Amino acid sequence: MKHLPARRALLAVSAASVLALAACGGGGDGSGSPGESAAPAASKLIVIITPSPDNVFFKAEQDAAAARAESLGYETLVLSHDDDPTKQSQQFDTAISRKAAAIILDNAGADASVTAIQRAKDADIPTFLIDREINKTGVAVAQIVSNNAQGAGLGGQEFAKLMGNKGEYAELLGKPTDTNAGVRSKGYHGVLDQFPDLKMVAQQSANWDQAEALQKTQTILQAHPNIKGIIAGNDTMALGAYAAVQAAKKDIVVVGFDGSPDVVSSIQKKAIRATVLQPASKIAQMAVDQADVYIKAGGKTDQPEKQSIDCVLVTADNADTVKNFAVEGS
Amino acid sequence: MTNTDVAAPASTAAAPRPEEPRSTALKRAALLLVRGRTLVVLVILVIIFSSISSEYLTQSNLILMTKHVAINAILAIGVTFVILTGGIDLSVGSIAGLASMVAGGLLFNGLNFPGGTVFFSVAMVLLIGIVAGALVGAVNGLLITRLKVAPFIATLGMLYVARGAAQLHSDGGTYPDLAGTEARGNTGFGFIGADSVLGIPVAVWIMVVVAAAAIVVTTKTPFGKRIYAVGGNERAAVLSGIRVNRVKIAVYVISGACAALAGLLLTSELGAAYPDTATTYELNAIAAAVLGGTALAGGRGTIIGTVMGAFVIGFLSDGLVLVGVSTFWQSVVKGAVIIVAVITEQAQQRLQSDLTRRTA
Structure with missing residues (x-):
């Protein structure tokens, strides 16, 4: 029981810090109870x-x-x-x-x-x-x-081109409950399924997560050593997949989606090959x-x-003009 | 449950009593089977998956799967120390993420002083990361022992605090390239996560060392005996002169340090640190401990069991990916295996108490 004051103090301190945080986020609104304050017209x-x-x-x-x-x-x-x-x-x-x-x-x-x-x-x-x-x-x-569907179409086309329209590939899906995961996958397949020599040998969700993409890609490469390409539903998964490709010392085409700065700089180094930039x-x-x-x-x-x-395709050709989710001059 | 064993709280968990005159042989055999269930499950998994895919039982896949197991096993070993005392640590995933960001920041940006920036060697960065994890663990321990916060609540709170701290560390961003440069003298971070020694990944060697050390500590040292005593019957432990609070703080420190080490391994392999690293990994770690026969009530369980539990979870998840099972089914199967494990755990309890009653 003698600890009660200490606990109370802790509670007070945490409550105060929460309030302080809220005040910071609020841009310095002086009113303590905004619900009751009469806001200006x-x-x-x-x-x-x-x-x-x-x-x-x-x-x-x-x-x-x-x-x-x-x-x-x-x-x-x-x-x-x-x-x-x-x-x-x-x-x-x-x-x-x-x-x-x-x-x-x-x-x-x-x-x-x-x-x-x-x-x-x-x-x-x-x-x-x-x-x-x-x-x-x-x-x-x-x-x-x-336009995720249009963007995925662009990504799919570039992926097929980089693969030479043939060979085994794997797809990393986003979080299954996220609509964009489905739309992008559908957009990819709208293009990729037209090439009879492009064969998807594995399809796994890595929940948009980098570490999960790394481990799943390692296992997929284990099961299918002849994979020539990996197409990912977003850029963090593409980064994870590329880390696995690098560790396996293989030459595999990796394509992502988002246009994040990390992937753009990877494209500049000719590591990840392409991504689709969402503006x-x-x-x-x-x-x-x-x-x-x-x-x-x-x-x-x-x-x-x-x-x-519309989304914009980013490859080694235009990666230098991309900054912070925007292509210069577009 | 354990109050019949009050007289010798320290020995309840480990070896069965040597004197065993005429207990039914059948029950003994059943008990042995249930005790070794993790191994049995593991063997069954390997048989099933290798019959579906010829790639499963190859040397390279076994090495890869063991490497994936290593991270969860190290987390789970730390958590096992805590669970053995009757506590729980929900913050290990977040601590792993925080350690990852601390190390990532030091490698990528260095430490900024008013006078300039200092870059540490990789060994130093690793040490700082692990110490950071241990410190967070110490805070958990102090909250639980000094302020009497229930372990579940204290570490649940820390789950959020440590994750938030990881996000604050980079303002939510990722440290993308941890390769370091010669000029800064901080190259080689990839060694622990991505390299191999004698054909075995360094991460696996680290797991072996951590597991061996943990086995020695829990079974051969007075500290280990005290851990089991605190978890078996805390009141009795207090009465027998054990400084319970010290033991408790120590196990949370160990858990924090193990979590940090796991986070560093993951980050090293990935070559990038992001604040969401190891989210929800605490659940996998607890699952491994429970699968391995650690009782959540405390006082019973072994490190080797936990490591086996981690192997079951890892070999199962990787196997499901390898043969191409969908994500949804992966979750269902994993959950079902954990539940079945707990059911057999209770069967073990019943059998054991049956036999004890007979021999007593």
Whole structure:
């Protein structure tokens, strides 16, 4: 029992630090209980919610959106839902109670996100989706996504070309519950299945994870020593696969998807051969620009809800012009 | 459950009693089979997979699978120390990730002082990484012994804290290239994860050394006896003069250090450090310990059992990938094997207490 004060102190300290953190993230909003404070009529807050910035892709999204919003004179609140729809829903509550002017969202689930976005809409807060779509229209103001099917087509074509249109290959799939994993795989196969001499001998999910891709690729290479190529559903898995290829001292074509800086520099060294760049920064900026127009026009937009932005193939030829999920001059 | 053995808490877990006049031979045989179940399962796995794929039982695949086992085995050995005292360590995956980021940062960016940047040798980086893991373990131990936080809660909290710290370390980013440069004198990080000595991967040698050391510590030293005593009956351990808190802190330090070592091996092989390294690996480690016959209540289990458990999990997962089973079925099969293992664990308990009653 004599430890109780110590425990209480610890609790107080942790509670205080959580509050301090929240205050930092809030951009210095002085009010302790934002829910009750009467916000000014024209809010200048844009809330940006994305998956974990662990993945450089989402980090680029956050940074690009926040930078553009701040340059347009908005306050920003950047949050990460870690692919947890419940957490995302709570963050929407925060945005609503803070009376945000707009929400920029890379969502945590095509179905699971709809009610939260609807709740924001009912509170007159427009949501602009980036990167991932939801399975309902008319709820969000815009859904700006990169064209994964088109991008996977590009990746598939380049992969087939690098393979000389023949030989055994393996495919590393993304997290099975993520729509993009399926769309990309379908896009790859839309091209690859047309070549009768290209034979897929193994197909495994590595859950978007680098270490898992490494171990699974090692095992796959063990089972199929004649593999000439590995096509991965994203760049972190491509990096893991390439580490396994390097360890096995084999000459195998590895192709990824995303256009992350690590893979781009690997392509410059002629290690990984190609990736498909999703214009993440551009999409995030577009969403902020459209939100700005929407806010200033008093709730009107001249853009269609569904907007699809083409991906760009990155190979050794153009890798030098790629920086932070954007190709210069495009 | 163990209160009948209060008189000799330290010896309950290990060898069966030598005096065994006329217990039923059948039950003894059954017990032996159940005791050796991990080995039995392993043999069955090898037979099944090698009959499906001719690649399974090749020398190179066995070496590869053992290398994959090494990381989980080292994590699981550390966790076993904790479980033997009746505790649990849920933070090992996150500690592995944190150690990975600490080492990655030191290799990639060096240590920044106001006066300039210092780069450490690889040996030093490894040492710092392991010490970092041990320190996190020490915090776990202090939380549990001094502040009386339940082990499950303390290490669950640390799971988040250490993972967050790993993410903060690089602001969420990846340290992409850990090869080092001659000028900085920090080349050679790939040695422990990617190289081989005498045809066996260095990671496997490290696992062998860690396992051997752990076996000696748990079975041949007074400290090992105290670990079993604390887990078998903490009250009795206190009364017999064991400094229970010291033992507990020590096992969390060991667990943290093992976790860090595993994280460093993984990072070395990958040649890159990212904050999500080893996410959910704590569950694989606990599963290996339980599969190997370690009782979650504490006081019973062996290091060799845990290593065998890690082999079963590793040989099973790699086998399923090798023969091309889908990810979903891989999860189902792995889970089923763990549940069956626990069921046989309880059968072992019953048989054992049956026999003990008869011989007593």
